[in-house]
Amino acid sequence: MNHPAPPAVGRRPLPPALLDALRAAFGERVSTSDAVRTHHGRDESPFDPQLPDAVVFAHSADDVRQVVSLCALHGVPLIPYGAGSSLEGHLLAVRGGVSLDLSDMNRVLSIDAEDLTVTVEPGITRKALNDALRDTGLFFPIDPGADASIGGMTATRASGTNAVRYGTMRENVLGLTAVLADGRVVKTGTRARKSSAGYDLTRLFVGSEGTLGVITEITLRLHPLPEAVSAAICAFPSMGDAVRTVIETIQLGVPIARVEFVDALAIRAINRHSNMTLAEAPTLFFEFHGTEAGVKEQVELVESLAAQHGGQDFEWATRPEDRSRLWAARHNAYFAMLQLKPGCRSVTTDVCVPISRLADCVVETDADLRASSLPCPIVGHVGDGNFHVAILVDPAKPEELDEAERINERIVERALRMGGTCTGEHGVGLHKMRFLEKEHGEAAVDTMRAIKLALDPRNLMNPGKIFKC
The missing domain is CATH 3.30.70.2740 (Alpha-Beta Plaits)
Incomplete structure (x- = not known):
């Protein structure tokens, strides 16, 4: 038994007429098998599985519109599904309904290298996107660790290891297309870098966790690959020493690309899992991007700050394969820690x-x-x-x-x-x-709820998440 999920309030069987309509439209891309439903009814959260009644695999934006419209017609909940890497129970079908799997919608629709933008379908993962950009001299920097889908990263306003320099999904999504709860399609934003035309609907959907609509297309900001990249690790006598080094680095305006903290217990897990021999002490993982001269200047300043807080000599990973191994170990820390x-x-x-x-x-x-x-x-x-x-x-x-x-x-x-x-x-x-009301206050959460019910008055889009309706 895992952590009990909230009670399935209002759950009812899937109407046979809806299942018939889905099968007529999508054939074998509709599944009610226990194995497929179980796969789509659990994530990396501690909650017990909550299975959808059916799973539909979408191949296009029109597929999404059809499924959403059919669910609206029959008053059935719908939960968008990407890579399944959620940690907070986003994917659980607490009121049953249909899980809409977007993983096959994984195309790069256009690369506009001169404008530093790319438009993609939601099912493409961050690694696959950067593979597609390999010959452009550009990359998409948001890196939450897991090979999450871009749609899921948009829906949860993800960030990750590069956010200190490149920002989060909030700063890197320029526009998107979404299917609303009644089947209407809305386009937000443009490829322009800024706009003051009306409400910022793009930011409304970024972080909405599938509760306002299903995202079918996303336009992202790209960044030039840096001329020089250096990575290093440095161990410290205490957690406080390590973190104070980071604080001073940021306050001095050093444009560091990544700085990750890993405590001694996590280092022990990483050593076992990735066959490494790092000192089992509070440790910072650094990465520096820029010109050769700029990186050299960043490195010298950060080394000086670390030394003032008892940091040991930096261990450098300058070759691409060494950097990849170092960051793979950091990204696999979650699975390494489970083995403790x-x-x-x-x-x-x-x-x-x-x-x-x-x-x-x-x-x-x-x-x-x-x-x-x-x-x-x-x-x-x-x-x-x-x-x-x-x-x-x-x-x-x-x-x-x-x-x-x-x-x-x-x-x-x-x-x-x-x-x-x-x-x-x-x-x-x-x-x-x-915790949401403690953080934002009752009036702010009521405002969020009002927006939700204005766009989804029957509470069909990923119901039971973020706040109660």
Whole structure:
């Protein structure tokens, strides 16, 4: 047993007429098999699976419009599905309905290299997108670790390791096309870099977690590949020393591309999983982008700051294959950490605080975790004040799940007290719903709910997520 999901309020059987209509339109691309439904009814969250009644595999924007229209006609919930890498229960069919799998909508529709933009379908993953851009001299920098779909990254306003320099999905989505709950199609934004024409509907959909519509096309901002890239790791005597190095780096305006924090327990897991021999101490992973001279200047300044806080000599990864191995180890940290406690599930949480409060937040959180009986490694994109805790629990022991949620609540409440947010990049989904009003206030959440019900008055689009309607 995992973490119980919220009760399935209002769940009813799938109308036979809807299933007949879907099969008539899509044939074998409609599945009601237990295996397919189970695959689409679980994610990387700690919740019990919540299975949809049927799964439809879309191949085009017109397929999406047809499915949405049929679900609207029959009053049936619909949950968009990308790569399945959600950590907060976004994909769970808490009220049944249809899971709409967009993974086959994975084409690059156009590359406009002169304008530094690309337009894609939502099912393409970030790695596949950058493979398609390989010969253009451009790349898409948002890197949440998992090989997530661009549609899912847009829906959750993802960020990741490069956000400190290149921003999040919020800054890198220029426009999109979405199918609304009644089947209408709306286009937002343009390929222009800015606009003051009306409400910013693009930003409304970025981070909406599938609750306002199904995204079928996304135009993204691209960036030139840097002339020079250097990566390094540096171990520190304490978490506070490592984080203070980051704070000073950011406050001095060093245009660092990546700076990741990994605590000693997470380093131990990475060493075992990736066959590495890193010092088991609080560690920063750095990456520097720019010209040869610019990178050299960044490196010298950051090395000086690290030395002032007890940082050991930098270990450099200058060859592309060495950098790839280093960052692969960091990206695989989640799966490495799961191996610290065989058979466990992770109650994963993330928060983000103003950079000036980051050291306080991380050090106080570390004290909390040390008092727990559970393994709780910490990693973080600390360049923008964001860190993650993986609380490893035995899913057969309810007392461990309860302890994990108590830890999660203390971490979130600390972040909110310091002027931060309950989630920096995972999204709200099911797991962070109870914190949304604490963060934004009742009036703001009521405003969000009003927008949701204006676009989806019957609450059919991914219902039960973000807030209750």
